[in-house]
Amino acid sequence: xxxxxxxxxxxxxxxxxxxxxxxxxSETEALIEVDGAGMNYADLLALEGKYQASPRPPFVxxxxxxxxxxxxxxxxxxxxxxxxxxxxxxxxxxxERAVVDPLQMVRVPCPMPAAxxxxxxxxxxxxxxxxFQRGGARGGETLLVLGAxxxxxxxxxxxxxxxxxxxxxxxxxxxxxxxARDGGAEVVLDHxxxxxxxxxxxxxxxxxxxxxxxxxxxxxxxxxxxCIAWCGRIIVIGFAGGPPFAFPANHLLVKNxxxxxxxxxxxxxxxxxxxxxxxxxxxxxxxxxxxxxHVEECLTIDEVTSGLERYASGTVLGKLVMLNPTAVHRKxxxx
Numbered sequence: 001x002x003x004x005x006x007x008x009x010x011x012x013x014x015x016x017x018x019x020x021x022x023x024x025x026s027e028t029e030a031l032i033e034v035d036g037a038g039m040n041y042a043d044l045l046a047l048e049g050k051y052q053a054s055p056r057p058p059f060v061x062x063x064x065x066x067x068x069x070x071x072x073x074x075x076x077x078x079x080x081x082x083x084x085x086x087x088x089x090x091x092x093x094x095x096e097r098a099v100v101d102p103l104q105m106v107r108v109p110c111p112m113p114a115a116x117x118x119x120x121x122x123x124x125x126x127x128x129x130x131x132f133q134r135g136g137a138r139g140g141e142t143l144l145v146l147g148a149x150x151x152x153x154x155x156x157x158x159x160x161x162x163x164x165x166x167x168x169x170x171x172x173x174x175x176x177x178x179x180a181r182d183g184g185a186e187v188v189l190d191h192x193x194x195x196x197x198x199x200x201x202x203x204x205x206x207x208x209x210x211x212x213x214x215x216x217x218x219x220x221x222x223x224x225x226x227c228i229a230w231c232g233r234i235i236v237i238g239f240a241g242g243p244p245f246a247f248p249a250n251h252l253l254v255k256n257x258x259x260x261x262x263x264x265x266x267x268x269x270x271x272x273x274x275x276x277x278x279x280x281x282x283x284x285x286x287x288x289x290x291x292x293x294h295v296e297e298c299l300t301i302d303e304v305t306s307g308l309e310r311y312a313s314g315t316v317l318g319k320l321v322m323l324n325p326t327a328v329h330r331k332x333x334x335x
Contacts, residue, residue: 003095004304008057009049012308015061017301021098027073030100032085036118037093038064039320040151041240041311046091053265055091058123059105060306062093062322065100066108066117072265078102084112087119088265094304096324104268106279110287118321119151119293120286126237126264127156127213132163134262135211135235139164142204144227146191147215147240148183149176151319154294156213157183159282160289164234165211168203170196170220175317179294191220199222200227225251232257237264240314294318 005018023029043061045051066086069079079085079102087105092098108117108257131137143160147153149171160167161184169185171177177188187203201208208229214221217239224234225247234247236259245261267275285291296317299307307320 001096003060003302004062004301006047006057006059006061009047011048012044012305012312015047015305017299020060020095022097025071025073025099027075028070028101029073030076030079030102030105032065032098032100032326033068033070034093034096034098035114036324037062037066037322038118038122039307039322040064040122041313043308044312049274051264053090059091060095061091062095062257063090064118064122065089065093065098066114066121070097074101075129079105079107084108086117088268089120094301094322101268103272106276108283110283112286114323115295115298115321116293118323119295119319123151123155123293123319124159124282124291124318125275125278126152127159128236128282129264129267129274130213130235130262131156131160131211133274133278136234136258137163137165137211141210142166142168144168144200144209144224145171146170146212146214146220146224148180148185149173149317150215150240151293152215152237154179154183154318157185158291159285161185168200168209179317191216191223197223197226204229211235216241217244221245221247228255228257230255230257234259235262236260237262265288295321298323
């Protein structure tokens with residue numbers, strides 16, 4: 001099969017296109033014909049050996065797959081051959097076929113184009129789980145999304161708006177701000193602009209936000225602490241814009257607020273029930289037309305490295321996905 005290969009840690013420059021044997025699933029694994037693979041900032045960290053779940057070289061990069069089950073081990077019960085599924089892998093997505101742990105994937109119960117499917121699992125799963133399963137979000141609350149122009153950020157804006165929260169989106173650049181506004185954000189701000197904290201307070205009647213979803217880190221996290229309401233919750237899910245912020249415990253004490261860490265990649269091991277609950281709700285919202293991933297561009301496997309360079313430069317609007325010829329062929333058959 002055709003696949004991208006990372007022979008050693010070292011970043012994008014180490015990756016090359018290769019012909020590799022098809023992976024063979026164990027008794028507890030499924031083999032997926034990959035229609036599409038979602039591209040993520042975490043792929044860059046994995047290529048450098050800096051991600052919390054970096055595979056050991058040599059490996060096929062890519063962590064998010066969408067496709068059809070073509071083989072399954074004897075012990076697999078969560079899927080059958082022929083099922084359309086989406087899921088997460090430690091490595092292997094940038095290929096024509098990938099082996100997936102069924103505990104780390106879900107069956108897709110509604111019609112979904114490959115581009116949407118490839119862009120859905122990590123972004124929408126992360127956002128929903130962070131907001132509702134970790135953050136306890138409730139309709140009527142005010143949410144501040146830091147990094148609202150990225151894939152997870154836009155997913156959070158759409159989900160929160162669909163579930164009755166008031167959304168303040170923070171991102172830089174007119175194009176990203178427009179996407180956030182189109183996704184349902186009531187207020188859109190530049191978190192790096194002077195007066196950002198004051199603008200948030202003005203938008204909340206000086207009360208502050210009930211929840212903050214922080215994907216940026218650094219100075220943005222420091223600003224978030226000034227924007228949080230009494231008894232509010234700050235959910236930290238990434239550091240794309242700076243180093244992790246050391247939240248001062250005395251400020252948390254005085255505001256009675258909580259800082260909650262969230263790494264969604266562990267849920268398939270520790271609590272599959274929450275994974276299934278999240279996607280039951282997400283697929284329902286998608287089927288109702290309330291959620292739609294913003295896919296900036298669909299790339300071929302030969303173009304993935306150029307896409308990763310765009311993630312490294314911070315210029316991606318929403319999500320990039322890789323589509324294999326199988327997805328194009330299947331779309332033509334379905335017409």
